[in-house]
Amino acid sequence: MIDELLATIAAFHRGRTPSPEFEMVIEVLDALDDVAAPSEIGPGRPLEAIRHLDAVESTGTDPAVAAILDEFLRIGPELPWRQTTGYLDVLSAEYLANYGYVRQVGPRPSTIEHPSVRVGLGLWGPGLHYPLHAHPAEELYHVLAGEPWFGTEDGTWTQARPGDAVHNPPWRRHAQRFGPEPTVLLYCWTGDVVSDAVLLGKPEAAAAPARK
Numbered sequence: 001m002i003d004e005l006l007a008t009i010a011a012f013h014r015g016r017t018p019s020p021e022f023e024m025v026i027e028v029l030d031a032l033d034d035v036a037a038p039s040e041i042g043p044g045r046p047l048e049a050i051r052h053l054d055a056v057e058s059t060g061t062d063p064a065v066a067a068i069l070d071e072f073l074r075i076g077p078e079l080p081w082r083q084t085t086g087y088l089d090v091l092s093a094e095y096l097a098n099y100g101y102v103r104q105v106g107p108r109p110s111t112i113e114h115p116s117v118r119v120g121l122g123l124w125g126p127g128l129h130y131p132l133h134a135h136p137a138e139e140l141y142h143v144l145a146g147e148p149w150f151g152t153e154d155g156t157w158t159q160a161r162p163g164d165a166v167h168n169p170p171w172r173r174h175a176q177r178f179g180p181e182p183t184v185l186l187y188c189w190t191g192d193v194v195s196d197a198v199l200l201g202k203p204e205a206a207a208a209p210a211r212k
């Protein structure tokens with residue numbers, strides 16, 4: 001069921017200029033070429049957040065972004081949605097009711113097991129604040145929908161739009177704030193992909209971004 005979704009993700013990365021856009025993408029593409037999707041996908045958690053799929057809009061300006069989104073929106077409700085286990089007792093009920101992700105490739109529990117690459121899609125409802133966090137994996141985000149702000153530990157916030165890339169080296173401390181529309185992010189991890197992200201400090205500690 002996810003073959004087509006993985007194909008749109010690989011095509012997206014191959015179509016970026018320059019390709020590969022970041023060196024880590026070489027390993028990601030190798031993994032996407034190698035993996036075989038299972039014929040059946042086990043159930044995930046029935047998350048409240050997937051209601052936001054209905055309001056996700058594709059800007060339509062980038063055909064490669066639109067191709068991923070179209071397929072994601074088509075099969076999204078049937079995918080195994082997850083949340084980071086370590087966040088469940090820490091983040092607010094509001095946050096947990098409005099965020100989730102599907103992990104197509106990666107260590108268990110992923111749809112397709114892989115030891116050294118994670119590939120997935122995350123969904124966040126309007127107005128959420130993802131507090132400062134870090135992880136040992138190298139990370140590459142691409143915005144597919146929405147206009148989220150990406151923050152660093154020094155309080156700098158940068159707004160990103162569909163098609164924009166955000167790269168985090170291992171252990172960089174980062175945060176996100178999400179705009180008035182639902183946000184969809186494509187993410188890739190390489191390196192230590194077994195360890196989850198950890199939250200840093202109190203969730204409310206990071207400053208708000210300056211308004212446009």
Ligand SMILES: [Fe+2]
Pocket residue numbers: 135139168174197
């Ligand atoms: Fe991250």
